[in-house]
Amino acid sequence: MSDRSVLITGASSGIGATYADRMARRGHDLVLVARDKAKLEGLATRLKEQNRVGVDVLPADLTEAADRGKVEARLRDDRRIGIFINNAGTTVPGGFAGADLDALDRLVQLNVTAVARLAAAVAPRFMAEGAGAIVNMASVLALAPEIFPGVYPATKAFVLTLSQSLQGELGPRGVYVQAVLPGATRTAIWAHAGRDVDAIPGVMDVEELVDAALVGFDRREPVTIPPLPDASQWESFSGARLAMVPNFRQSHAAARYRT
């Protein structure tokens, strides 16, 4: 896959910008997506000079249907793109008390709708080619919604579940899908959450997070949780979930619910 281009959403800062740097160092041409055109162009100039790769900039607000449609079309039609880093996402301050419903809607548009539409735009081409990789940026909050307020953890649970659905359908057709679950990582997202990152314990630097996620990528892990020390904890959790699956097919309610 080393000769394939990489499209990265949320490439203007933080985790996405770091993926752009690492993928350029690996020799991939890039397509960079975010709203801030000036930042994308600055990053593109640096990466082209340092790595002698081709870098296209595709400015888009992924909460706007027309902009998002351009990115969907690029993923669908540009056969050079073989890796899609589905990373753009944000959060909003506060929980359900006094929630701003329009801000909540924009959050879902970015973290859920755009993530699903972009993955679904590229999936048929990758399946037809029998190759390709999709990296979806979830969060440990998908597994720990109690420790963060509001709707954000649920959007990340969606990303994890979407990844597992994609793995079920695309995996047998030769497409690799990775869900990455970062813990707290030092990026601008914490300012958007109205939080002081220096007051949060156990924050990982963004380079370390992305480099660890790429180790998981190279190993073709389905789910990569960079901060989790003991991988067997995830494997037990995952195993317990899968063990329930055959038991969901029942013509009658469980004995404890029978009246």
Ligand code: NAP
């Ligand atoms: P970040 O530094 O704030 O980066 C977010 C990126 O998304 C930026 O490039 C931003 O660019 C882009 N973006 C925001 N709104 C957009 C929109 N409407 N349309 C298009 N692009 C948009 O945050 P980050 O930490 O790197 O976040 C990247 C991903 O990691 C997110 O999905 C986040 O949920 C996830 N994550 C982060 C952490 C953490 O602690 N940092 C932990 C777990 C998961 P523009 O502003 O230029 O559009």
